[in-house]
Amino acid sequence: MDSLSPAARSLAARCEPRVNELARRMTRTVFEDLHGYAELPVDVRDVEITATARRGLRQFLRTAAGGEVLRPAADGGLRYFQERAHQRADEGMPLQLLLSTYTSGAHVLWQALTDAARPGEESALTELCGALIAAQGRVIAAVTESYLDEQAAIAAERGEQRRSLARALLEGTRKAEGWEGPVLVVHLRFAPRQSGGVAVRRLVRRVQTALDRVFGTEVPALLDGTGGHALVPGRTELPDAATAVLREAAGPGLRLAATVASGAADIPDAARVGEEIVRVARACGHAPGPHHLDDVLLEYHLSRPSAGSARIAALLDPLAGRPDLTATLRTHLEQRQDRRATARILGLHPNSVDYRLARITELTGLDLGTPRDAALALAALLLGSRQAN
Structure with a gap:
């Protein structure tokens, strides 16, 4: 009709x-x-x-x-x-x-x-x-x-405003009202993944939604496919459920560290400390999850650049092209030089670990059985990971 x-x-x-x-x-x-x-x-x-x-x-x-x-x-x-x-x-x-x-x-x-x-x-x-x-x-x-x-x-406009605010605060180019007190600065590092633009956008949206849920407010964050930072004014620690909620959104490979800035002017420094904590924990072979400065205090100190940093990092140059030896060294130091624990993690026989350690000593001249050389090897690993990043 x-x-x-x-x-x-x-x-x-x-x-x-x-x-x-x-x-x-x-x-x-x-x-x-x-x-x-x-x-x-x-x-x-x-x-x-x-x-x-x-x-x-x-x-x-x-x-x-x-x-x-x-x-x-x-x-x-x-x-x-x-x-x-x-x-x-x-x-x-x-x-x-x-x-x-x-x-x-x-x-x-x-x-x-x-x-x-x-x-x-x-x-x-x-x-x-x-x-x-x-x-x-x-x-x-x-x-x-x-x-x-x-x-x-x-929503897109509001999201872009939040990203712009987070970017300006992280770069130290903006003073925002309401940010005079402490600010919790959360650094997140996602597990490496092969994905296209759509998958990255979905990941970022999931994590942003999880952040808003955890803190009960719209959290300014600057995120991409590798991770980023979130800024929460007036907070000094992560809520108890934060790690589980964020891991559900980002995947089991999520690493994160939370630092506190005393005010907006200190946000860039707090963000860099958070990045370094995660980098050091990752370089030391720590499992994904929340990382704290106290967990990597010595390693964090050893990884600070100085006049001798380049020479220390160069101690491991002879291991270039031998990822098996580098992985053995990193795992052995992480396991407090326990050869059996190292063998179990790497799936090797303890005798194979002994052979690799002997080869490392032969190539680098570092005797891992002495505290000084073990500390040098650890510092070299950490400084080398800094240069790689």
Whole structure:
């Protein structure tokens, strides 16, 4: 059916004079029963939503009176409702409340058509019911799409503002109000992975969502596919559930370290300390997870650059191209020079570990059995990892 019957057109025309009355009834009586409607600003309820209801009623009745059924409303009729949906999204009106006003409004209109129908107009009423359902479907689809588009744009803008704030604070180029007290600076390092841009964006979104959940607020963060930093003003330690929630979002290979800046000006230094803690823990072979300065205190000290750093790092140059020997040295030092523990971790026989250690001594001249040379080897590993990064 491409057009309405004369009887249906006549019924719609008889209801059009009631448009203002029906719109007021919707916004001042029917919508009041919708959850959250009473909390809307008065001007939104009594002016803007009333105008939208009046526009929708008049558009449907005039279109029906003209005999149209499924053809989209002329003169950009849907565009008006899309613009209102953008506005409601920008104001923060919940989508379910917005859509409820449309469905409730359609019910009010249906009741008005039923009341106006005369005996013998049952078929005309059925035609208008079908037309109303079709029109409502088009409007709700357009409204939902526009609302979600606007919400996505708002979220993207807010996210970019947070990233810009985090970048400026980490670079020390901005002083932000409300950041005078302590700031928890969380450094995160994700496990290496081969992935495209879509996977990286999903990872970053998951981690950002997890950060917001852990701290109960929108956390300024600067993240990419390798990790990054998050800044939480007024906090000095991670919540108990933080590691588990963030690991669920980022994967089991997540490493993180939390440091405290006394104020915004100290954020860059605190961020660098966090990066170094994670780097040293990783270079020492520590398992992924949360890392603390006390866990790598000696190693952190040994990894600080100095006038002799280059010469110390060069002690292991003879092991270049021998990752098996480097891995054995790192594991052996991490296991406090326990050859059996080293063998178990590397999947070797203890005699094979002894052979590799002897080969390391032969190539480098370092006797790992002496405290001095063991400390030099550890410092060389740490300084070498710094240069590699």
